[in-house]
Amino acid sequence: MNSVPFRITGVLTDFADSEGIARLGPNGLVLEFQVKDNLFGLFKSAPREVHIPFSDLAEAVFKRGIFRGVLTVRARRLSAVASVPGLKESELRLGCRRRHWEAAAQLASGLNMRIIAHDLNEMAEGGRPPSPCP
Secondary structure (H helix, E strand, O other): OOOEEEEEEEEOOOOEEEEEEEEEOOOEEEEEEEEEEOOOOOOEOOOEEEEEEHHHEEEEEEEOOOOOEEEEEEEOOHHHHOOOOOOEOOEEEEEEOHHHHHHHHHHHHHHHHHHHHHHHHHHHOOOOOOOOOO
């Protein structure tokens, strides 16, 4: 599955934006991003990579807007996504440009299938069912 470029606006009280790439990894969602100021774009952080395991994810939804699509990833645990800037109410809202809409929709679908498969495997192994979503 391909990677999806994304943008999170309004980071650090609207003084910075985050840009990066989201992709499915073998054990979860992988986000690579950097934060840069939105005034001149001169100050950039070092690129960071965050791995969010399938066990900590609840769902992924892609919605198309008029000008921009949004891939929303909801987590089961706040600590799993706390290191990603722009987190709102345990959700990551990753903005996507029109040319990446198809890849973002495929990523959301693939991510949901992997989350469900992971939950079913845990239940089949005798583990507890996953905690309900908030």
